[in-house]
Amino acid sequence: MYCFDRAAALVLGGLPARRGAFVSRFYTRTSRAFSRSCSGARAMATFPAQKQESQPGVQHVMDPHPRTRRSDYKPSDKLKNKVALITGGDSGIGRAVAYFYSLEGASVAITYVPGKEEKDAEEAIHMIKEAKTAHAKDPIMIPGDIGYDENCKKIVDEVVKAYGRIDILVNNAAEQYRVQKIEDLKPEQLERVFRTNIFSHFYLSRYAVPHMKEGEGCIINTTSVNAYKGNKTLIDYTSTKGAIVGFTRSLALNLVDRGIRVNGVAPGPVWAPLIPASSPEPQQTEHFGEQCPMGKAAQPDDIAPSYVFLASEDAAFFTGQVLHPNGGMIVNA
Structure with a gap:
């Protein structure tokens, strides 16, 4: 948040009072939303508790399954005939x-x-x-x-x-x-x-x-x-x-x-x-x-x-x- 805070302070310092107050309220709401977004992203990274009893581990019992494929990947024969x-x-x-x-x-x-x-x-x-x-x-x-x-x-x-x-x-x-x-x-x-x-x-x-x-x-x-x-x-x-x-x-x-x-x-x-x-x-x-x-x-x-x-x-x-x-x-x- 440091860069966001500092940029907002610089902008607010150069504005008239009424316009500065409006931007200040906008900044406060945006800042709070940004913070919630960051914390939400971290929460989504949590995996269910799980343990496998031996090495090597196996993929088919994992929750969720590790992701192998990306729908947005566009191959271009980089390894053709290899x-x-x-x-x-x-x-x-x-x-x-x-x-x-x-x-x-x-x-x-x-x-x-x-x-x-x-x-x-x-x-x-x-x-x-x-x-x-x-x-x-x-x-x-x-x-x-x-x-x-x-x-x-x-x-x-x-x-x-x-x-x-x-x-x-x-x-x-x-x-x-x-x-x-x-x-x-x-x-x-x-x-x-x-x-x-x-x-x-x-x-x-x-x-x-x-x-x-x-x-x-x-x-x-x-x-x-x-x-x-x-x-x-x-x-x-x-x-x-x-x-x-x-x-x-x-x-x-x-x-x-x-x-x-x-x-x-x-x-x-x-x-x-x-x-x-x-x-x-x-x-x-x-x-x-x-x-x-x-x-x-x-x-x-x-x-x-x-x-x-x-x-x-x-x-x-x-x-x-x-x-x-x-x-x-x-x-x-």
């Missing part, structure tokens, strides 16, 4: 990226966790097929625990068998567990989080790069605003996201001579299965995202266009960079 592999493409940001890539003409493969995410993966594949352009091949879903080297090789081999190559690799899948004290962070959890969140980036990249055409391939890594701001109860998760930033910058330099671009996206709070699956208490989801300057969490379809940009020719001069769709949090990086 082949994309997206980890964690069954739900959340990954599903939205897969959907947007399909709209833009790409043939899309997604990974999911077997025994847990089949329903989400099937729903995602159905949406991707609906969005598919005429020249793209049918999407495929590949089960696998990406925290292990041999599984990542199998995933890449299956994509190459289906499509002949890989043009875009999106390292997106992640998991997180909250701890109140460092003493509560067990070695088993630490290894699990690092395997999924950062080891997989190394494994998949080293197997995918040989199947990318020099001068055309790109890798996009999902990091987080937490890598820049820290998070006191997500110590291991935040550490992996910081490692992803370093990985992105270093791999970009390593591959620049081969014309393969490497960039990242660092979202702020996003309504996705990771949130209810890592909330200690159901009530903690109720005001999720309200702490950011925009006063609300993003939906996955708010984030996906960043991945479209980085995968397209529009980002031809981008490598080693990170985009920050985070609702206004200033990270100075």
Whole structure:
């Protein structure tokens, strides 16, 4: 309200008394309405209390369902004839990226966790097929625990068998567990989080790069605003996201001579299965995202266009960079 207040004071100071009184009453009513509008916007951002008992979370039981599609989005064949592999493409940001890539003409493969995410993966594949352009091949879903080297090789081999190559690799899948004290962070959890969140980036990249055409391939890594701001109860998760930033910058330099671009996206709070699956208490989801300057969490379809940009020719001069769709949090990086 500061800018609004100050502007009104400057205007009122230069007006005759009667006209100034009229504008003053108008300003007061407008100011109150503006305040109610802001508070109302924040109230609308509240989610119902909910909790899932295990990781990875699933999308089909969430209330409300995370939003994948935007009715106002206008595709323009930015990724025509491209082949994309997206980890964690069954739900959340990954599903939205897969959907947007399909709209833009790409043939899309997604990974999911077997025994847990089949329903989400099937729903995602159905949406991707609906969005598919005429020249793209049918999407495929590949089960696998990406925290292990041999599984990542199998995933890449299956994509190459289906499509002949890989043009875009999106390292997106992640998991997180909250701890109140460092003493509560067990070695088993630490290894699990690092395997999924950062080891997989190394494994998949080293197997995918040989199947990318020099001068055309790109890798996009999902990091987080937490890598820049820290998070006191997500110590291991935040550490992996910081490692992803370093990985992105270093791999970009390593591959620049081969014309393969490497960039990242660092979202702020996003309504996705990771949130209810890592909330200690159901009530903690109720005001999720309200702490950011925009006063609300993003939906996955708010984030996906960043991945479209980085995968397209529009980002031809981008490598080693990170985009920050985070609702206004200033990270100075």
